[in-house]
Amino acid sequence: MPSAVDLARSILPAGAGRRSRQRAAPWIVLAALLVSLVALVPLAFIIWIAVQTGWETVSALVFRPRVGELLVNTVLLVLIAVPITIVLSVALAWLTERSDLPGARVWAWLCVAPLAIPAFVHSYAWITMVPGLHGLGAGVLVSVIAYFPFLYLPVSAALRRLDPALEDAAAALGLGPGRVFARVVLPQLRLAICGGSLLVGLHLLAEYGLYVFIRFDTFTTAIVDQFQSTFNGPAANMLAGVLVSCCLVLLGLEVLLRGEERYARVGSGAARHQQRSRLGHATLPCLLLLAATALLSLGVPFVTIGRWLAAGGSGVWRLDEIGLALGQTLFLAAAGALLATVAAMPMAWISIRAPGPLQRLLEGCNYIVGSLPGVVIALALVTITVRVALPLYQTLFTILVAYALMFLPRALVSLRASIAQAPVELERAASSLGRPPLKALWSTTIRLSAPGAAAGMALVALGIMNELTATQMLAPNGTRTLAMAFWSYSGEIDYASAAPYALIMVAMSMPLTWLLYVQSKRMAGR
Amino acid sequence: MSILELKGLYKRYGPVAAVAGLDLSVASGSRTAIVGPSGCGKTTLLRLIAGFEIPDQGRITLGSEVLAGDAAAVPAYRRGIGVVAQDGALFPHLTIGDNIGFGMGGGDERRAERIVELAYIVGLDKVVLKRRPHELSGGQQQRVALARAMAMKPRLMLLDEPFSALDTALRASMRKAVAELLEEAGITTILVTHDQAEALSFASQVAVMRDGKFSQVGSPRDLYLRPKDRMIAEFLGDAIILPAKIADGFANSPLGRVAVDTRERRDVARIMLRPEQIGLKRTSREGMSGTPDMPFGEVTESEFAGSMCTIAVRLLNNADPPDAAAIGNTPLILRKPGMDAPAVGEIVRLTVSGKAHVFA
Numbered sequence: 001m002p003s004a005v006d007l008a009r010s011i012l013p014a015g016a017g018r019r020s021r022q023r024a025a026p027w028i029v030l031a032a033l034l035v036s037l038v039a040l041v042p043l044a045f046i047i048w049i050a051v052q053t054g055w056e057t058v059s060a061l062v063f064r065p066r067v068g069e070l071l072v073n074t075v076l077l078v079l080i081a082v083p084i085t086i087v088l089s090v091a092l093a094w095l096t097e098r099s100d101l102p103g104a105r106v107w108a109w110l111c112v113a114p115l116a117i118p119a120f121v122h123s124y125a126w127i128t129m130v131p132g133l134h135g136l137g138a139g140v141l142v143s144v145i146a147y148f149p150f151l152y153l154p155v156s157a158a159l160r161r162l163d164p165a166l167e168d169a170a171a172a173l174g175l176g177p178g179r180v181f182a183r184v185v186l187p188q189l190r191l192a193i194c195g196g197s198l199l200v201g202l203h204l205l206a207e208y209g210l211y212v213f214i215r216f217d218t219f220t221t222a223i224v225d226q227f228q229s230t231f232n233g234p235a236a237n238m239l240a241g242v243l244v245s246c247c248l249v250l251l252g253l254e255v256l257l258r259g260e261e262r263y264a265r266v267g268s269g270a271a272r273h274q275q276r277s278r279l280g281h282a283t284l285p286c287l288l289l290l291a292a293t294a295l296l297s298l299g300v301p302f303v304t305i306g307r308w309l310a311a312g313g314s315g316v317w318r319l320d321e322i323g324l325a326l327g328q329t330l331f332l333a334a335a336g337a338l339l340a341t342v343a344a345m346p347m348a349w350i351s352i353r354a355p356g357p358l359q360r361l362l363e364g365c366n367y368i369v370g371s372l373p374g375v376v377i378a379l380a381l382v383t384i385t386v387r388v389a390l391p392l393y394q395t396l397f398t399i400l401v402a403y404a405l406m407f408l409p410r411a412l413v414s415l416r417a418s419i420a421q422a423p424v425e426l427e428r429a430a431s432s433l434g435r436p437p438l439k440a441l442w443s444t445t446i447r448l449s450a451p452g453a454a455a456g457m458a459l460v461a462l463g464i465m466n467e468l469t470a471t472q473m474l475a476p477n478g479t480r481t482l483a484m485a486f487w488s489y490s491g492e493i494d495y496a497s498a499a500p501y502a503l504i505m506v507a508m509s510m511p512l513t514w515l516l517y518v519q520s521k522r523m524a525g526r
Numbered sequence: 527m528s529i530l531e532l533k534g535l536y537k538r539y540g541p542v543a544a545v546a547g548l549d550l551s552v553a554s555g556s557r558t559a560i561v562g563p564s565g566c567g568k569t570t571l572l573r574l575i576a577g578f579e580i581p582d583q584g585r586i587t588l589g590s591e592v593l594a595g596d597a598a599a600v601p602a603y604r605r606g607i608g609v610v611a612q613d614g615a616l617f618p619h620l621t622i623g624d625n626i627g628f629g630m631g632g633g634d635e636r637r638a639e640r641i642v643e644l645a646y647i648v649g650l651d652k653v654v655l656k657r658r659p660h661e662l663s664g665g666q667q668q669r670v671a672l673a674r675a676m677a678m679k680p681r682l683m684l685l686d687e688p689f690s691a692l693d694t695a696l697r698a699s700m701r702k703a704v705a706e707l708l709e710e711a712g713i714t715t716i717l718v719t720h721d722q723a724e725a726l727s728f729a730s731q732v733a734v735m736r737d738g739k740f741s742q743v744g745s746p747r748d749l750y751l752r753p754k755d756r757m758i759a760e761f762l763g764d765a766i767i768l769p770a771k772i773a774d775g776f777a778n779s780p781l782g783r784v785a786v787d788t789r790e791r792r793d794v795a796r797i798m799l800r801p802e803q804i805g806l807k808r809t810s811r812e813g814m815s816g817t818p819d820m821p822f823g824e825v826t827e828s829e830f831a832g833s834m835c836t837i838a839v840r841l842l843n844n845a846d847p848p849d850a851a852a853i854g855n856t857p858l859i860l861r862k863p864g865m866d867a868p869a870v871g872e873i874v875r876l877t878v879s880g881k882a883h884v885f886a
Contacts, residue, residue: 165615168578169671171602172609173629174678180603183628187619 031346039369042380061238081143093156112517114297116509118466120209122146125304139216151196158192198254206373219243312496329481333461336403340411348415370409378470399474407460418452529554535584544570546738559725562735577602608675608683614667616659623655629678644673685717797882805877821876835867
């Protein structure tokens with residue numbers, strides 16, 4: 001489950017701050033190549049299985065009513081939920097950034113805060129509040145509520161960065177406010193909307209827990225079902241193949257829609273401060289929209305968790321069990337984050353210091369792999385370990401590799417941004433002062449990029465903490481993370497016992513969500 | 527015949543009055559420059575005229591239409607006033623052609639024709655029409671912005687420091703080109719700038735602005751040679767300001783007897799000369815004798831800078847100016863052609879051409 005904070009990717013400019021090229025040391029290139037090859041394993045595996053299974057079996061497994069049903073479900077979900085999310089988040093972003101809405105700053109934070117709540121906790125809250133909730137309608141409702149911040153964040157950041165001079169220019173050319181928004185503002189938000197929509201779409205494809213609660217079948221839930229009933233049969237693998245194709249279609253669509261345009265400010269000079277539009281009589285309905293959004297996305301989960309905690313009393317706080325789960329989660333999160341960051345380092349260094357065709361190819365590979373649902377990566381690793389290296393099956397090593405593959409892009413984004421801020425001249429100065437290359441790298445670039453690396457590790461750790469699907473399929477026997485414990489209790493309809501786990505997961509995600517919020521503000525220069 | 531009238535314009539931001547009571551009248555088809563140091567409120571004034579801001583008080587009239595006044599204001603998009611911003615403000619998501627045609631109505635064919643025509647008028651090649659703004663140089667971006675603003679045939683064109691982002695050589699030629707272009711199209715123009723040379727060379731009417739008010743409005747020549755006070759004098763160029771006693775159209779000053787632009791009589795006055803009014807003639811210590819009422823000086827510094835040379839001249843014989851001691855040792859700073867500039871230590875005789883200006 002690639003989750004919450006892949007956002008960074010959609011907010012941060014790609015390849016920011018490229019400096020003069022330098023030749024990459026062969027060992028760095030080798031390391032980056034190795035990481036990329038390992039990252040490609042799940043994708044290669046899907047293809048390999050398909051080839052091995054033979055066309056007849058493949059077509060028998062793929063072209064059947066069940067797959068058609070799942071495809072219709074998934075496509076409808078994406079086609080309905082994504083546009084609603086776009087409209088909602090553009091409206092919220094405009095209200096909080098460009099109107100004179102009272103308390104805009106507080107509302108802005110309330111629009112980002114739902115990120116701290118794992119999607120399956122949203123779903124848990126809704127199903128216990130409205131037990132009859134199920135099917136496509138419910139799927140769309142909870143998806144929009146759980147994922148709209150993914151679009152809100154980049155869109156509001158882009159809105160803040162817009163040069164108000166352009167809107168003035170359009171007004172001077174005779175365009176009324178509505179047409180200025182349609183012809184000048186909206187086109188400039190296209191990149192943010194495309195990136196955010198892609199992220200939402202990929203999450204819709206990859207999410208498991210959310211849809212199980214409300215009994216809505218997607219490819220991901222079907223793959224896990226299939227896996228649980230027949231282990232790693234070809235049926236599960238072929239479903240994974242279709243799911244991967246869906247992801248690739250989304251990636252391709254985004255590339256097509258995004259286009260080639262540059263949206264940055266043309267020209268120099270500081271942008272004038274933006275003026276906020278007067279809402280006038282519309283203030284009250286606008287406030288109601290924001291209040292309703294906050295109520296649905298924050299009120300419902302918090303009220304539900306609170307209600308279950310109150311109902312469960314002190315009995316649900318089984319401290320030994322919770323402590324154990326917390327300890328295991330933290331350990332897995334820290335180890336996975338470390339591995340992902342170390343694995344991302346050569347790639348990040350090359351992409352800033354020695355960009356070229358090879359680097360673009362490797363980066364493209366990592367990008368695609370990072371978009372794969374956790375369930376696909378997990379399935380691939382299960383099959384490979386079982387068939388090729390059985391001793392590695394359900395070991396700490398395998399689960400950490402899975403985490404590293406899933407969250408590599410997050411680590412990469414943060415590292416790349418921080419290396420871009422460490423001038424290469426320092427590295428050269430260190431070399432000229434007699435440090436051999438590795439030591440020069442260590443004493444300059446690595447030291448300076450440490451804060452960025454730490455931020456990246458925190459993002460990866462957050463993802464791992466709330467990860468459910470891959471952990472369930474790959475973790476060593478006896479592992480029980482917070483997410484797993486939450487899942488098994490709520491699976492037994494013991495909603496009260498699940499509540500403390502939900503609360504802890506939310507509490508641990510809050511600081512990072514705040515960090516993300518602050519970062520997006522700062523990037524827009526405020 | 528005036529087309530734009532500003533009356534008692536006020537605009538406050540919190541406690542700061544960015545525009546504090548302005549009156550201005552702009553003649554139809556003329557070019558007016560508003561010049562002032564940064565922060566004087568000139569951009570706010572421009573935004574008030576364009577309709578991006580609404581004045582707290584006062585009235586703006588364009589032709590026979592009241593644009594703003596008595597708490598009612600015509601929104602920017604109904605004013606028909608062209609604006610060219612500092613950096614062009616081109617739409618980054620549109621091609622150059624679409625940028626130029628942004629405000630145009632009409633059919634596609636007519637539109638395309640008109641875009642090409644406008645591009646030609648502002649001196650842009652047809653091939654750039656397919657490009658994007660970021661592929662153009664700063665000068666070309668300004669031309670596009672101008673063409674875009676001209677496309678809607680504005681009654682009034684506002685230029686907000688449009689040349690300040692360009693390098694020096696390009697700036698002068700762009701300025702000339704734009705001035706000619708707008709003149710030919712007969713569009714009344716207001717230019718806002720902090721560059722006095724730009725203001726003086728561009729406009730037929732110059733308004734010097736400070737602290738939200740106009741300190742002086744007039745023709746460039748008038749402002750340069752007859753500024754109202756020392757601040758305006760020094761803002762518009764280098765100035766030599768001397769104490770003097772004036773009577774009968776002449777001043778008795780450290781530079782001797784100098785013609786002034788007033789007939790009144792005053793015992794204590796300040797006169798202003800532009801450095802280029804002062805000429806230097808080489809002489810020697812011996813040459814000084816016998817001409818007590820002629821001003822002489824000694825070159826104390828000389829800084830060579832190619833075509834021009836900056837020279838400091840210390841006055842040697844002060845006849846008897848009213849408060850000679852005050853300026854006695856302050857050298858005059860003059861700029862002379864570098865070819866034949868006197869060297870440090872040489873004695874020169876100073877001559878004054880034209881009249882000195884007497885501050886009120």
